[in-house]
Amino acid sequence: MNQCIRFEEVTKYYGEKKIVDNVSLSIDKGELVTVLGPSGSGKTTMLKMINGIVQPDNGSIYVYDQDVAKCDIVNLRRRIGYVVQETVLFPHLDIYHNISYVPNLIGISKSKTKRRVRDLVDMLQLDKSMLKRYCDELSGGEKQRIGIARALAASPEIMLMDEPFGALDPETRAILQDELLRIWKELHMTIFFITHDVSEAEKLGSRILVMNEGVLEDKVTPVCVD
Amino acid sequence: MLGKKTLNVLIDERDFFIPLVMEHIYISSIAVMISTMLGLGLGVFISQYKYFKFPVLSLTNLIYTIPTIAMLGFLTPMTGVGNITAIIVLVIYALLPMVRNTYIGITDISNDIIEAANAMGSTKFQLLTRIKLPLALPVILTGFRNMVVMTISLAGIASFIGAGGLGTAIYRGISTNNVQVVLVGSILIALLAFISDQILIHFLKLVKLKKYLNLKIKSSIITVFIIFIFIFNLAGKQYDISIASKLGSEQFILSEILTILIEENSDLKVKLYKGVGGSTAGIHEGMIKGQFDLYPEYTGTAWLYLLQKEYEPDHDKLQAQLEKIYNEEYGIEWISYYGFNNSYALTVRTETADKYNLQKSSDVTAIADELVFGANYDYYERDDGFNAMADAYNLKFKKTIDMEIGLRYIALESKEIDILPIFTTDGEVLDLDVKILEDDKHFFKKYMAGNVIRKEILMKHPELRDILGKLNNTMDNEEISKLNYEVNIKKRIDRDVAREWLIKKGLIEDKK
Numbered sequence: 001m002n003q004c005i006r007f008e009e010v011t012k013y014y015g016e017k018k019i020v021d022n023v024s025l026s027i028d029k030g031e032l033v034t035v036l037g038p039s040g041s042g043k044t045t046m047l048k049m050i051n052g053i054v055q056p057d058n059g060s061i062y063v064y065d066q067d068v069a070k071c072d073i074v075n076l077r078r079r080i081g082y083v084v085q086e087t088v089l090f091p092h093l094d095i096y097h098n099i100s101y102v103p104n105l106i107g108i109s110k111s112k113t114k115r116r117v118r119d120l121v122d123m124l125q126l127d128k129s130m131l132k133r134y135c136d137e138l139s140g141g142e143k144q145r146i147g148i149a150r151a152l153a154a155s156p157e158i159m160l161m162d163e164p165f166g167a168l169d170p171e172t173r174a175i176l177q178d179e180l181l182r183i184w185k186e187l188h189m190t191i192f193f194i195t196h197d198v199s200e201a202e203k204l205g206s207r208i209l210v211m212n213e214g215v216l217e218d219k220v221t222p223v224c225v226d
Numbered sequence: 227m228l229g230k231k232t233l234n235v236l237i238d239e240r241d242f243f244i245p246l247v248m249e250h251i252y253i254s255s256i257a258v259m260i261s262t263m264l265g266l267g268l269g270v271f272i273s274q275y276k277y278f279k280f281p282v283l284s285l286t287n288l289i290y291t292i293p294t295i296a297m298l299g300f301l302t303p304m305t306g307v308g309n310i311t312a313i314i315v316l317v318i319y320a321l322l323p324m325v326r327n328t329y330i331g332i333t334d335i336s337n338d339i340i341e342a343a344n345a346m347g348s349t350k351f352q353l354l355t356r357i358k359l360p361l362a363l364p365v366i367l368t369g370f371r372n373m374v375v376m377t378i379s380l381a382g383i384a385s386f387i388g389a390g391g392l393g394t395a396i397y398r399g400i401s402t403n404n405v406q407v408v409l410v411g412s413i414l415i416a417l418l419a420f421i422s423d424q425i426l427i428h429f430l431k432l433v434k435l436k437k438y439l440n441l442k443i444k445s446s447i448i449t450v451f452i453i454f455i456f457i458f459n460l461a462g463k464q465y466d467i468s469i470a471s472k473l474g475s476e477q478f479i480l481s482e483i484l485t486i487l488i489e490e491n492s493d494l495k496v497k498l499y500k501g502v503g504g505s506t507a508g509i510h511e512g513m514i515k516g517q518f519d520l521y522p523e524y525t526g527t528a529w530l531y532l533l534q535k536e537y538e539p540d541h542d543k544l545q546a547q548l549e550k551i552y553n554e555e556y557g558i559e560w561i562s563y564y565g566f567n568n569s570y571a572l573t574v575r576t577e578t579a580d581k582y583n584l585q586k587s588s589d590v591t592a593i594a595d596e597l598v599f600g601a602n603y604d605y606y607e608r609d610d611g612f613n614a615m616a617d618a619y620n621l622k623f624k625k626t627i628d629m630e631i632g633l634r635y636i637a638l639e640s641k642e643i644d645i646l647p648i649f650t651t652d653g654e655v656l657d658l659d660v661k662i663l664e665d666d667k668h669f670f671k672k673y674m675a676g677n678v679i680r681k682e683i684l685m686k687h688p689e690l691r692d693i694l695g696k697l698n699n700t701m702d703n704e705e706i707s708k709l710n711y712e713v714n715i716k717k718r719i720d721r722d723v724a725r726e727w728l729i730k731k732g733l734i735e736d737k738k
């Protein structure tokens with residue numbers, strides 16, 4: 001009933017290599033699922049199939065009971081936040097226009113967008129003066145916060161995050177992890193979070209999945225570490 | 227010395243050069259605008275549909291290697307002479323840098339960025355306008371910069387096919403042997419290219435500083451566009467009658483006379499195409515197509531060369547038939563005759579004439595064996611050249627020499643030769659102490675200068691009949707020689723010489 005994302009016997013090949021092997025998975029609304037696995041295990045491919053950047057060779061993926069392969073993909077993507085490692089900010093846009101990229105695509109009014117960006121700046125504890133600057137003037141941690149702000153800008157119900165904190169120093173990473181948890185609780189989103197760091201997976205995940213050579217190996221509910 | 231002289235030419239003749247500069251900017255800007263749109267479009271197209279990349283890039287590359295002169299040769303039979311063909315040629319050459327740089331700029335964008343923009347729900351169009359084009363802009367602008375500079379330089383050749391612009395000055399300078407005018411024309415073209423380049427470099431710097439999102443830049447692009455349109459309107463203003471001229475100072479003078487005469491005596495706006503490429507045949511084509519309305523032509527040229535008729539020694543008869551054919555077949559009228567005959571005449575030094583008492587060409591027959599004859603190589607080869615002439619007057623010279631056409635007057639002065647056929651309207655003759663012998667046996671074919679006009683334009687503007695009629699019998703051989711002398715030897719601007727003559731003849735008012 002509260003099902004948000006569903007994989008049905010999904011298989012994907014890259015050439016001869018089976019990168020995702022007959023995966024079935026169901027994620028409920030409001031879950032923060034962390035996906036662990038070594039590189040090449042197929043976790044990024046899983047993530048990219050959710051918003052249709054990669055199409056499965058076999059099986060189907062459903063988001064809100066809509067078949068990703070058959071629905072209006074542009075519209076779906078606008079409702080899914082997307083954050084990747086080394087967040088790709090658009091180099092030709094200043095920070096304000098990076099954050100408001102999706103609202104601008106949709107055509108949300110300027111004043112509404114402005115308010116939204118201001119809220120996001122507060123939420124992610126960014127410096128307002130930063131808005132007029134460009135991404136090559138920013139530190140890794142700042143870029144990552146902006147990447148998250150950009151993903152949140154159109155108030156998505158789902159966030160796809162692919163090792164978003166992978167390149168950060170431990171201190172910054174810890175801060176951003178805490179902030180992500182806070183935002184997740186505040187906004188009741190469904191988050192699909194990829195990492196190769198076990199402690200990160202355990203800290204964040206309400207559910208932890210492990211991928212290995214394309215196979216979903218394990219389903220674990222986190223143990224409270226405190 | 228050269229520099230100061232050149233500067234003086236520029237200052238003295240600014241009324242001549244300024245419209246050319248405007249026209250040059252106009253032709254170049256139209257070409258730049260069209261090729262920018264076309265090049266961007268094609269570049270974007272092949273970056274989206276890679277299947278077309280190879281054929282489009284190969285074709286533009288191939289076209290780029292065609293020599294300009296050959297390109298003009300291909301196009302003029304199809305698109306005629308004038309600004310349009312010039313713009314087409316410029317656009318064709320400008321395509322390569324635009325297409326190539328647009329393609330490279332777009333395909334060089336990192337895949338991560340494209341994927342991120344896709345994942346956020348950009349449509350194809352949004353991806354293009356919000357991500358691809360802005361990111362490719364520095365590369366595109368580099369191509370644009372090259373293209374603009376190239377177009378401005380290349381527009382210098384536009385005058386070879388009857389278009390305007392500073393090439394007109396170079397072309398005219400070359401054909402009237404006036405180095406200063408060539409120099410000024412070239413310097414102005416270089417200057418235009420340099421200034422445009424500097425502006426674009428500045429603009430590129432702004433873009434690289436990522437300031438191009440600012441409204442300021444957006445509005446400056448709009449301003450530049452408006453200026454383009456302004457120039458377009460200014461230079462592209464409507465005209466009522468278009469006049470053509472062949473190549474050469476005599477043609478330039480006559481066409482300037484027509485232009486000034488009409489403009490001063492009516493409200494009609496004249497567009498003058500000076501030195502149209504393909505000359506006689508090209509202009510005749512243009513007249514039939516309605517591209518040109520009026521130009522100076524010679525009866526002999528029209529009869530022998532355009533109509534390919536047998537020569538008719540009775541010129542009155544020839545003229546009557548010529549007028550009839552023009553009227554009935556082409557809808558063109560011979561509206562006035564200047565009175566001079568651009569033909570050959572045998573000429574000797576005055577001392578030779580005095581010594582043997584020579585007045586007419588037939589006077590030479592008796593003493594020909596004492597004279598050395600000189601002419602250019604071509605004259606000995608032609609059917610109506612040396613042999614025919616020698617037969618007609620029964621001439622047996624002591625010796626015959628063939629020489630460079632430019633050296634014949636020097637050879638006459640230095641007594642290397644004693645007698646030669648000259649062009650009866652040559653300005654050079656006035657500097658020499660010579661006697662022109664009457665062609666009493668009417669051997670040399672007559673080339674009477676006149677004006678031909680399309681009947682259609684004559685019906686539309688009937689006042690032209692009176693205005694052009696004023697030129698009847700106003701200019702004899704000596705007079706046109708003098709005008710040619712002013713332009714060819716004294717290096718004066720043909721327009722000034724034409725105006726002076728019109729004032730002297732009382733055909734226009736002296737406003738000074």
